[in-house]
Amino acid sequence: MATAILDSENCIREESKKEIPRIISSHKLRRHDSLDVESGEIPGGYRRLGSDAPWSVIFYLALQSIGIVYGDIGTSPLYTIGSTFxxxxxxxxxxxxxxxLILYTLTLIPLLKYVFIVLRANDNGDGGTFALYSLICRHAKVGLIPSQEAEDRDVSNFQLELPNNRLRRASWLKSKLEKSKFAKYFLLSATMLGTSMVIGDGVFTPCISVLSAVGGIKEATSTMTEDRIVWITVAILIFLFMIQRFGTDKVGYSxxxxxxxWFIFIAVTGLYNFFRHDPTVIKAINPLYIIDYFKRNKKEAWISLGGIILCTTGSEALFADVGHFTVRSIQISMCALIYPSIIxxxxxxxxxxxxxxxxxxDPFFKSIPGPIYWPTFVVAVLAAIIAxxxxxxxxxxxxQQSLSLGCFPRVKIVHTSAxxxxxxxxxxxxxxxxxxxxxxxxxxxxTEKIGNAYGMAVVFVMTLTSSFLVLIMIMIWKSHILxxxxxxxxxxxxxxxxxxxxxxxxxQGGxxxxxxxxxxxxVMYIWxxxxxxxxxxxxxxxxxPEKLKEIAVDTNFCRIPGLAVFYSELVHGIPPIFKHYVANIPALHSVLVFVSIKSLPISKVRVEERFLFRRVQPNDLNVFRCVVRYGYTDAHNEQxxxxxxxxxxxxxxxKDDFMSSTMICNNQDCSEKEGETDEASVNGDNVVEDAIRVDNEKKEAMEREIEVLEKAWDxxxxxxxxxxxxxxxxxxxxxKRILINYAYTFLERNLRQSNKVFDIPRERMLKVGMTYDL
Structure with missing residues (x-):
């Protein structure tokens, strides 16, 4: 394959026909083809989210986050103590x-761990289990798909960083992870487990929140039986899921x-009960009461921890939703309102x-003063729906993140908010x-039985997050060992x-x-x-490359007008299905582009850095390869x-290929490319004339190539x-037969095809079938 030049600016302009001067940095003029050859190790890096946003914006986001991030942890007072006793x-x-126990657990886990430590482990502003995994994948070559490219380091969000001699511990761990196949599989499996548990949270949060809120109606009327409460809860849940198609922007933000x-209600009610009933409970600040509790109840106290941990529900969601705000805005809203209100x-x-x-x-609704009971009940139900x-x-x-990294079957992703x-x-x-x-x-x-199951999902996700965080503290943050x-x-x-x-x-439900x-x-493993x-x-x-040259010079192949876009998941080289295609259809379009849709281990790829092109020799074949790079939260075809x-x-x-080759020729010895020149003719006039002639020839070739592309487009x-x-x-x-012939085939046939995922127009789509014997 011929060498080619990276599109060094990767600059997307809305008015593409305007001639805008470009400045091409020399460090990007690489003379290798990383889309065909396996790249070397790409050391990773990490960029901590800055705090350069104006304070007015930060305070606005802090206020906005109250209604979006804290719904789950804010409704935990509905059921936590009731599940404990x-x-x-x-x-x-x-x-x-x-x-x-509740006071210190809330302080240690949601406040200290998540708000002040885990939030700093965001992936360019995005959080969640896959964000942590992506940071590790960027820093160490632990991905299981060999699709790394040296040019990926030029994407601005990658922020690569080379370890030095003072960082032996980080370098040692990075080396161990890269050399261990078990470690790579373990990290991927742990990420899948954490993701699956978060999906489990998506099941249990609506159940326990809505059921707890609706259960409060028992305090107002004795005719409300358990069966009626359950069926009312089911009706609300069905309604909640039916309106999801309208999007979070319209449902949650409204x-x-x-x-x-809600937070004002629970804070004021808490203050009222505190001063009216027994202010001496302030003694609970003393952790000796925890020791006495365990001494007095022993095994039962240990078992009750499964209910107490429910006070931290929503902590992982807090981290996952950080992408819509800033770290500082969430820290402000948590410390100023959420934490005090819940306490x-x-x-x-x-x-x-x-x-x-x-x-x-059932202490929550029993402790509500009579005059504000019904307003609190209504707000509690609405808050549970929002949570x-x-x-x-x-x-x-x-x-969506799992799908982007090849860990979930193809499903339809609808972006509901512009x-x-x-x-x-x-x-x-x-x-x-x-x-x-x-x-x-x-x-x-x-709620007691659902709480047993809910607690299992909550603690598992927290433990996995801590495990990933320790790796990040060692490898990326390079924190002090103490x-x-x-x-x-x-x-x-x-x-x-x-x-x-x-x-x-x-x-008991766990x-x-x-x-x-x-x-x-x-499902994720099979796929x-x-x-x-x-x-x-x-x-x-x-x-x-030899086979491609044979196809190019074969006189039996005819060139037909038009542009053909051939989709493949292969990043390095031309996929085997192309050979199958030309064996059955001896015709090639005037321009052919092999497109690979690739997900980078980062949350977002800037649009101007998305496309990476390479030429395929010979040049007159007009065949290109293109890798289209997305982050795991990017929308496809969004603009x-x-x-x-x-x-x-x-x-x-x-155009950039022409300019880059011209710069290289001007900065280096071009005698080998243009023919050996006589030593006597090496004077200023001859050099200038030769350079002008070469530039004119290349410019004409560039214009012809663009003209061919435009005709193919038309x-x-x-x-x-x-x-x-x-x-x-x-x-x-x-x-292996069961895995491939039955399990995978079942998933593939019952879910969406790639043309629906990538929104390819049906009237201009041609499917090429091929069987892979794995």
Missing amino acids: PNGIKHNDDILGVLS FAPILSV LAYTGQASFLHKHNEFGS SQSMISGTFSMV KYEGQVYVPEVNYLLMLACVGVTLGFRT LIISYVLVIGTVELLYLSSVLYKFD YLPLAFAIFFMA NDVYRMKYHYELDHKVS EPFEKMLVERLKEFI AGVVHLVGEHEVVAGKRAGIG
Whole structure:
């Protein structure tokens, strides 16, 4: 293959026909073809989110985040203490022990861990399990798909950084991860598990939040039975999922002020109960009450941790939603309003229970003063709906990220908001979640049983986040070893203690999130494993340069007018399905572009850095290769039709290729390219004349090439999509046969095809089928 020049500016201009001077930096004029040859190690890096936004914007985002980020953790006072004392309160001081546990748990996990530590581990502003995984993948070569390119380091969000001699610990861990195949599989599996557990949160959050809020109506009327409460909850859940197609922008943001009212309600009610019933519960600040609680109750105290941990629900959603705001805005809103309001709510409930031990199973609504009961009930129901909406939206985002990295089957991703990035709707997942929520609500019927399952999902995700964070602290942040040890001993120990407690309730509902996780992990593993097999097959059977030259000089092939865009997942080289195509159709379009859609391990790729072109020799064949790079939160075709963007960027590439080769020729010895010159003729006049002649010839060649491209564009664009039927090879074992021939085939046939995912026009699409023996 011939060497080619990277489109060094990668500058997308709306008015592409204007001639704008370009400045090409010499460090980007590489004379290698990384789309054909495996790249070397690409050291990763990390850019911490800056705080350069104006304070007015930060405060505005802080106010806006109240109604979007904190719905889940804000509604936890509805059910946390009730789940802790399902069998009643046996000793009055147990209330102080539980309150102390809640106070310190809220301080350590949501506030200290997530708001002040984990939020700093964002991926250029985006959070979540895949954000942590992407940071590790960028810093160490631990991805399982061999599609790395040296030019990826030029994407502005990559922010690569070379380790130095003072960072031995980070370099040692990075080397170990890159050399260990087990570590690569383990990191990917842990990411899948964390994602699956977050999807499980998307099931349990609506169930427990809405059921707890609706259950408050029992305090106003004795005619409201448990069955009626359950069916009202089911009706609200069905309504909630049916309106998801309108988008979070219209559903969640419309009711965002309600959460602000909710936090005011629970804070004022907490203060009222605190001063009216028993202000002495302030003693719970003393952690000795925790020790006394465990001494007094022993095993039962340990079991009750499964209910106490519910006070932290929504912490992971807080991290996942950081992409819509800034780190500082979330820190301000959490510290100024959310944390104090939740603390006051729990303190008020403890004060009420200290005088009324008999209401331990439902302290929230029992402690509401009569005059504000109905307003609180209405706001509680609306807040529960908003909290559910936030978690459902987060689930859609996680599915989108999984899909982008080849870890989830092809499903339709609908971007529901032009104003807010990342607001997506996934129809298949939405209805699957709806059925799961209805099933869980009808099956468990009480918040106590749902809480057992919910706690399992919450703690598992927290533990996995901490594990990834430790790797980031070592490799990327290069934190002091004492800080890392302190984090593991304090936060890690607390989370493992809670994890042991929720595991004890495995047979009381804790099995359900694991069942959901196993189901989703199985789907993700099947798809990702066969996806990697297909990629390696194409890599091993790609079309060689010699074979391409044979096709070019073969007189049996005719050239027909038009532009053909051939889609493939292969980044390095030309896919084998092209050889299958020309063997059956001896015709080539006047211009052919092989397009690979690639997801980089970063959240977003700037539009002007999205396209990466290479030429295919010989030049008169007019064949190009193009890698279209997206981040895992980017929308496809969000601004203009893909084919129009492709043609405009290809023109830019041809022009930059001409300018780059001219610069190299002017800066280097061009005698070998233009022929050996006589030593006597090396004078200024001859050199200038030769340079002008060469420049004119190249400019004419460039203009002819652009003219051919424009004529092909005018003649029409044909989209060639490869339809790969994968079957297990003859020597494959029974496990591999089941994986490929049954499990993967079932998923592929029952989900959307690639032309629907990439929005390829049906009237100009041609499918080319080929069977891969894996």
